[in-house]
Amino acid sequence: MASNRGSMLIGAAIATGVLLLLAGGVLAWLLLSADDKRDTPAGADVAATQPRTDATPAGNAVNIVETPQATPTIAPGSIPIPTPSPSSSASPSPAASGLIPAGSYAGTYLCAQGWTDVTLDFTPPSGGSQRARTRFGGNLGVPRGSYTLTVEPQGNGRFYLRPLRWEQRPPGYVMVGLTVSVDGRRIGGKVDPPCGEIRVERVG
Numbered sequence: 001m002a003s004n005r006g007s008m009l010i011g012a013a014i015a016t017g018v019l020l021l022l023a024g025g026v027l028a029w030l031l032l033s034a035d036d037k038r039d040t041p042a043g044a045d046v047a048a049t050q051p052r053t054d055a056t057p058a059g060n061a062v063n064i065v066e067t068p069q070a071t072p073t074i075a076p077g078s079i080p081i082p083t084p085s086p087s088s089s090a091s092p093s094p095a096a097s098g099l100i101p102a103g104s105y106a107g108t109y110l111c112a113q114g115w116t117d118v119t120l121d122f123t124p125p126s127g128g129s130q131r132a133r134t135r136f137g138g139n140l141g142v143p144r145g146s147y148t149l150t151v152e153p154q155g156n157g158r159f160y161l162r163p164l165r166w167e168q169r170p171p172g173y174v175m176v177g178l179t180v181s182v183d184g185r186r187i188g189g190k191v192d193p194p195c196g197e198i199r200v201e202r203v204g
Contacts, residue, residue, distance in 0.1 A: 098153040099125045099130045099151060099153065100122050100130065100132075100151055100159060100182055100187070101122070101182070101202075102122050102123055102124040102125070102130075103121075103122060103202050103203075103204055104119060104120070104121050104122075104202070104203050104204040105119065105120045105121075105122070105187050105200035105201060105202050105203065106118075106119045106120075106200055106201065106203045107119075107198070107199045107200030107201055108198075108199060108200075109136070109191050109195060109196070109197065109198035109199075110191075110195060110196035110197045110198075111191065111194065111195035111196065112194060112195075113140050113141075113142055114140050115140075116136055116137065116139065116140060116142050117136065117137065117138050117139045117142075118134060118135065118136040118198065118200065119134070119135045119136075119200070120132055120133070120134055120161075120187065120200055121133045121134075121135070122151070129150070129151070130150075130151040131148055131149065131150055131151065131164070132148070132149045132150075132151055132161055133146060133147070133148050133149070133167065134146060134147060134149060134161075134178075137170065142170075143170035143171075143173075144168065144170070145166075145168050145169055145170040145173055146166075146167040146168045147163060147164070147165060147166045147167055147168075147169070147175050148163075148164045148165055148167060149161040149162055149163055149164055149177070149178070150162050150164055154179075156181075157181050157182060158179065158180070158181045158189075159179075159180055159181070159182070160177060160178070160179050161177055161178040161179075161180065162177050163175035163176065163177055176191055176192040176193075176195060177191075177192045178190070178191050178192070178198055179192075180198065185201055185202040186199070186200070186201050186202075187199075187200050187201075187202075188200075
């Protein structure tokens with residue numbers, strides 16, 4: 001009996017020790033769990049590694065990760081390309097500005113006496129206007145003569161040379177105008193009646 005009773009006391013002591021150890025472990029786990037809950041902020045269960053902008057967090061949870069904004073792109077065609085402005089020193093040619101390039105043009109014109117030598121001398125444009133001088137004769141027994149003309153642009157590269165005054169007038173001759181157009185170094189057109197064509201080419 002004494003032996004059995006001693007054994008029972010030893011067993012009870014061991015069981016009590018085990019129960020105390022288990023109770024201590026459970027108590028420690030509860031205390032740790034309570035500390036963890038106090039240190040963890042609300043909404044810590046929200047995933048922060050893969051933000052979702054199409055879902056609203058439940059409760060008080062807040063998604064703290066900002067969605068990166070896409071960098072705007074510019075279409076190549078929308079980029080303005082600066083173009084150089086025309087140089088102020090560049091000036092259009094006299095023909096482009098509606099006048100005849102200055103210089104001497106020699107050739108012939110047709111009238112009652114036949115193809116007669118003629119030279120047209122164009123002065124440099126001045127103040128938007130221009131003058132010319134015609135010198136004719138010296139062949140076919142035609143006396144030499146000369147007179148001045150004003151150059152009047154008619155558009156589309158055509159000009160009317162209007163008689164202005166005599167410089168050298170042969171007896172019995174009258175001044176006539178010319179309707180001409182410029183083709184590079186050549187000038188061609190008509191002489192007012194009673195004459196016909198005129199053809200000259202630049203010589204100076």
